[in-house]
Amino acid sequence: MAENLMKIELGSPFAYPAASTESGSKDIPYCRKQKSLGLLCSNFLSLYNREGIETVGLDDAASKLGVERRRIYDIVNVLESVGILSRKAKNRYTWKGFGAIPDALEALKKAGFREHGSAADTSCSEKVSDDEEDDMSDMNSLSQKSDSTSVPKYAGAATKAGDNRKEKSLGLLTQNFVKLFLCSNMDMISLDDAAKLLLGDGKHTSMTTRTKVRRLYDIANVLSSMKFIEKTHHPETRKPAFRWLGLNGKPQNGVPNSMSLTESNKRAFGTDLTNVAAKRFKVDEDANHILKPHNPNRVKHETESEDERTRMTVKGYHYGPFAPSNAPKVGVIHDERGKQVIDWESLASAYRPQYQNQALKDLFSHYVEAWKSWYSEVAENSPVQLMS
């Protein structure tokens, strides 16, 4: 009997059909697509990404977007992980805007490297903590107390089922997911693999993984709507995976002349701890990536006709100033981090991961190592486009 119904706000321009218990059924059958987190995120962003906004209330957002509170928490948590929002108080978040993203990502990258500074580099040149100024952005609210933030590392005993709540938060998961892209050489990964990696130690029950993957889907949808990542497919294995786009397809500043001065613009875009040079656009996947170890795929046809948009043309909603970005933005930054032009996915499939739960860290190093050796081999063989 304990029937607990959450009431759904109606009457907003986005009011979803809601489960019409009986009768009625005059309108749309129900379209899952229109209720996706990704779409909700787009709406959320276009609703708040405008001048004048400096705080967002959860209740306000929920009713304006026509969704239950629960959904707002999901959106807000991942947005906060990327720096767009910041929890100010109960029921209230501070709008930081897209301008805060670069710094947030930078901080994540640093944190990521700090955590598992393996890498097994030949010279093992640990980059001393030089870098004057240091991360300007606060240590982020998500960074809990000491303790191993993300990846719990190998731990023989149970991780003291104490504050597991936070360790499993969507926000933390998001950050770790992003770190995966920022700190490793892999720029394409399947959610399943990501789940295993981020699962940390612990026993991998089929169920725990499933749950984690569910969460990753949620995150991926939001990140996708912001164009941080893009869904693709592994070249050989038709397995779906996500590729990191970073700050490539989006304008850095929403408004042309941000009112007053942008206080958060301290450093230019020299950001990158990985050397290498600039990458040019995205490397399309197409049918040309063989796992041939000697594959001189430098030719890279720049066709990129894989665009078949599908611009999620909702009934009548529009994103605000950002999202779509089909046209070449003029003020685009040069790429926040030099990524290799080479696609590492080829060898990835060759290495067919089968790691289980023992060493995620090892796996990590493996990827790096594998890529390195392969890369140097190719580099010697051909010029590769690494122009600085």
Add this chain to the structure above:
DNA sequence: AGTTCCCGCCAAACG
């Protein structure tokens, strides 16, 4: 049949 992932129950966390 497998993948994607929305819904909302219900328990921590926080007044």
Add this chain to the structure above:
DNA sequence: CGTTTGGCGGGAACT
């Protein structure tokens, strides 16, 4: 105690 947050996983929409 009531609220706010937000894990978590069933199971339905979508390949």
